[in-house]
Amino acid sequence: MVSSPLPLCAIYGGTFDPIHYGHLKPVEALAKKVALHQITIMPNNVPPHRPQPEANSQQRKAMVELAIADNPLFRLDTRELERSTPSYTVETLEQVRREQGSQQPLAFIIGQDSLLSLQRWHRWECLLDLCHLLVCQRPGYTVSMDTAGQQRWLDNHSTTSVEELHAAPAGKIYLAQTPLYDISATAIRQRLEQNLPCDEFVPAPVLQFIHRHNLYR
Ligand SMILES: Nc1ncnc2c1ncn2[C@@H]1O[C@H](COP(=O)(O)OP(=O)(O)OP(=O)(O)O)[C@@H](O)[C@H]1O
Numbered sequence: 001m002v003s004s005p006l007p008l009c010a011i012y013g014g015t016f017d018p019i020h021y022g023h024l025k026p027v028e029a030l031a032k033k034v035a036l037h038q039i040t041i042m043p044n045n046v047p048p049h050r051p052q053p054e055a056n057s058q059q060r061k062a063m064v065e066l067a068i069a070d071n072p073l074f075r076l077d078t079r080e081l082e083r084s085t086p087s088y089t090v091e092t093l094e095q096v097r098r099e100q101g102s103q104q105p106l107a108f109i110i111g112q113d114s115l116l117s118l119q120r121w122h123r124w125e126c127l128l129d130l131c132h133l134l135v136c137q138r139p140g141y142t143v144s145m146d147t148a149g150q151q152r153w154l155d156n157h158s159t160t161s162v163e164e165l166h167a168a169p170a171g172k173i174y175l176a177q178t179p180l181y182d183i184s185a186t187a188i189r190q191r192l193e194q195n196l197p198c199d200e201f202v203p204a205p206v207l208q209f210i211h212r213h214n215l216y217r
């Protein structure tokens with residue numbers, strides 16, 4: 001049992017075009033593993049390193065709301081959707097820190113694919129001053145970094161201790177053993193375009209929304 005005066009909360013950023021079980025299931029397992037108090041899902045508006053999403057921001061927000069409606073572990077934060085500038089994570093975390101103060105233990109959740117490209121993020125060196133990184137496994141992505149320098153950075157900041165995540169406000173990287181879901185939003189969009197079923201990949205209310213709004217056709 002982990003007890004700390006301030007609970008460990010996490011932000012889960014993404015494009016969520018659309019949100020799927022590959023987003024939800026691994027982080028539910030992660031929350032149990034590291035005793036997360038709450039996960040804040042934060043859809044971006046202008047993803048920094050990829051084309052604009054197909055669904056607009058209101059539609060992606062609505063799909064997240066439907067996906068998390070029955071699960072109090074999750075809440076939605078729309079601050080990035082309300083910004084028209086690129087959704088740089090470091091700027092979002094700086095804003096959150098201004099609100100929450102410097103002592104609140106705070107984590108940002110990413111998949112393994114995002115960890116591998118993290119050193120191309122805007123002001124990536126500042127991220128661990130602001131948060132811990134919790135990394136979920138993702139099929140097809142290795143757990144080793146591309147270069148020796150990147151691997152050193154990862155090794156220097158890695159922890160396997162849940163207590164350390166709760167004891168410090170930021171600064172650690174935790175590679176979590178989470179269940180593997182071989183799902184991507186890209187594959188789901190392609191399946192929908194081809195009229196293939198997606199029931200096993202997307203929560204039913206989200207799928208109903210997609211069909212009702214004729215998305216990804
Ligand atoms: N199947 C999955 N397993 C683990 N992590 C995932 C999975 N799908 C997405 N993620 C993580 O969720 C976050 C948001 O991802 P994103 O919204 O871009 O989904 P995606 O399925 O990768 O989308 P796309 O196929 O459009 O690139 C990222 O950190 C990503 O690594």
Ligand SMILES: O=C(O)c1ccc[n+]([C@@H]2O[C@H](COP(=O)([O-])O)[C@@H](O)[C@H]2O)c1
Pocket residue numbers: 012013014015016042044047048049050087088089090114120121122
């Ligand atoms: O800050 C950056 O430069 C940056 C670059 C790439 C991705 N991100 C964030 O990482 C999260 C996952 O991104 P994506 O593209 O996989 O949906 C999402 O919150 C993005 O805004 C952030």
